Amino acid sequence: MTGTNEVDSLPALALAVREHIVRMATGGGCFIGASLSCADLLVYLYARVLRLSPATLGDPGRDYLFLSKGHDVPALYGTLAELGYIPRERLAQHLRTSDSIYWHPNRAVPGVEFHSGSLGHLLSVAIGVALDIRLRGGANRVWVILGDGELDEGSVWEACLVASAFRLDNLTAIVDRNEFQANVRTEDLVPLEPIPAKFEAFGWSCRTADGHSFADLEAALGPLRAAPYVAGRPSVVVARTVRGKGLPSIEARADRWFANFTAAEIAGLLEELHGGESRALTSEGLVVR
């Protein structure tokens, strides 16, 4: 954890993480759209906010980050690989039976605090961790990434009530607001807005941020390193993001939540990630769920 003067090095880190995500979108594919939307969030949290390093993974005084939506795990694995939690080469084992890196988080992988993928679980698990930290008088903090589509799950709001009731101000949720469910826009299916007002009504303190602006993320997340927005209240940041961010050819497209591209397409997408032209994608976008 360092000061904001190093923010300038973050774009390169985020680009490297996005490359990992793209490379995982072949040979079976991955949830590329949802992973690219939260890549900047995860990079910022791991590089600038969390009291956590590869050396302190087993330390009970560490910060905990839970990836509740789960299918964005390529972004987490990419971040963990770039920051030295796991070897980069391990990502090439995606979906191989010789390793245990698959479409949803596996807590056997260093840096993954808990398995997820079934939506609406990890805010509850995080409450248990936050309660115990408080029972033991710890100063560490607990962070949870929620998908916006995940907010459909009643258990999220049940957990919001409980976190508020227990005044868990060591708990922060970050909503990856990429505006999509699996297949359609959230507002076209079960409208979620106004999200900040909903959290506020449940007793949380909410701020919003551009989830792709490190300066914005610093403004929203930075103060939470040491203290909640409001004492006695859990905090939430609604981060506005773009599904597929970084690849204009798939950004904000309903059919690119999950994708399994050919090797040639991956090569083209990697060029696009570095500012090259978008090329036509012939692989069908998959709608899984």
Next chain:
Amino acid sequence: MSEGTVPRAALGMPVAGDRQFQATPPAVQVVSAASGGADPAAAPSASESQAGFEALQGKGNAAVYPATYEAALAALAEQRPELVVMTAENRAAIRNLPPVLGARFIDVGICEQTMIGAAAGLALRGRTPVAHALATFLVMRAFEFIRTDVGIANLPVTLVGAVPGFLSDGNGPTHQALEDVALMRGIPHMQVVCPADEQELIAALPAILDSRAPTYVRYNAMPPAVTHTAPFEIGCAEVAAPGAEGGVTLLTYGFLLREVMAARQVLEECGVPAAVLNMRTLKPLDEAAVLRAARRSRLLVAVEDHFQIGGLYSIVAEVMVRHGVLCRLQSISLGERWFKPALLADVLAHEGFTGPAIAGKVLAEIGELGALSILDETLVDIPDGRGGPSHPARR
């Protein structure tokens, strides 16, 4: 409504005034110590109870009966700082623990799913949560949380399901946990513990906590069903009555042990030797005890307040088939139906789960119903004092 004016559901567990129970108060009843259809006179005496409790605790344990589940939990919490008690606003069995446990008493409100997720989180931090809710809502509302957060991670969380099976008495089918065993035993590594009475429940707690395995407890805090003779061990059945070679063996779990012991007496009076196995833990199962019974009996009878699918009947059938040891197996269960809601004693009578009714079903199964003629009166006439609640009220 004052709590003192209504019958308590299943010893110490929720009553009107607690949430989740019917808004309409049940009829006021005279509280009676008589229990179900079993003869109260057959219940262990105080000294027998003490002896049974000592037997359950094993040698070298000077614990004195009577103790309550609540007191036992408080004592364990004192010995084990990692223990936390959780509830989804179901406090009947743990009403006095908040001042004892302080912040280690965690009531999340009517949020079963959040309770289980939080229990997993607490366990990740080294705690051993003991989580309480009504059995139906615990194992069904929160099933996927149990399976996914506790089960996949194989965390040491103890789930205590209140008023399971017939013990929901007057609540109706929404509250009838009749598939809880089937659901919980289907989760890898989940232990299923079904104490016959409060003594067994108390004796089970340290064994469960020491096992460090996820465990479902079919809560039952009835007075002693029998004078126990065997220490509580996970995976061990208790031979509650020895029976004889070539007789029948009745297998059961939970408070029905009391009725099954009464059924055994009727069978013996009819000239049918009957053994009784108290299947305290349905998972892991005492397979040796089941196989021994299968080899020496003309008929096995699985008696349970559970649907037929997935409970003890299924468990016994699986074990016999797996080992190639076959014995005729009768199911006395709820089949595929919910039971008629009423006070427990009336439920037992109506559903045919009193001792004499169970005996009648067994005799019919082996074609010796004629032996019952001398006992017809027992079958049709439920003595006075048994229409009330199944247990003394506990305040």
